[in-house]
Amino acid sequence: MLNWNNIIGFINRGNPVPDKRIEKTDEEWAEQLTPEQFYVTRKHGTERSFSNDLCRSFDPGLYSCVCCGTLLFDASEKFESGTGWPSFTQPIKQNSIKYIKDISFGMIRVETQCNTCDAHLGHVFPDGPEPSGLRYCMNGEALVKKNHK
Template sequence: MLTWKNIMDYTQNGTPNPSNRIEKSNEEWKSILTPQQYTITRLKGTERPFSGEHCSSFSDGKYNCTCCNTPLFDTAIKFESNSGWPSFTQPIQENAVKYHKDTSHGMIRVEILCNTCDAHLGHVFPDGPPPSGLRYCVNSISLQLEEI
């Protein structure tokens, strides 16, 4: 199980390598994503709180990256954080998510990205429920649910 200490280590020393990599030009991403998906995932945008389709949905399945379909989170680790965005306590695999220190907007946060294609997902915070204490706060538009 990942902890905040692991996350801090990854922001300083790098995330474990992904199982595979997908790289496309901005033009290629624009041709396969909607304008809103492109803005959130490739330009590091943020959707309005409580506006995303996955915010209050708890259907069984896996949440995959909108851009490359890599499994990122499982519904078994999703929880209601009342933050306005889907929240998870852990990624589906240790190397599914990449971590970057984010100093934008006058604060220090940890940005999370798909480790396969570098799609912006959201941020992770150390204020989640036990046992990990982590809250992966993810833009709904960055995810697609593969229901079981």
């Protein structure tokens, strides 16, 4: 189970190696994604809070990257954070997420990206529920939910 010390370690010593890499041009991504998905994932945008239906969905399922399909989160790790964005306590695999120090907007935060394709997902914070204490605050536009079969 990852905790905040692990996240800081990834920022300082390097991220886990992904299972595979996918790289495309902005033009190729733009052809594949909706304008909002492209803005969030490729231009590091943020959707409005409470604007995505995935905030209110707590049914079983798996969440993958909207860009490349890499599995990122299991609904069993999802919780209601009250922030207006889908929130999780752990990624599905340690190497599915990349962590980057983000000093934009006069704050120090930790940006999360898909470790396969570098899609901007959101940020992770050390104020989540125990036992991990992590809150992966994700943009719903960056995720696709797949229901369990």
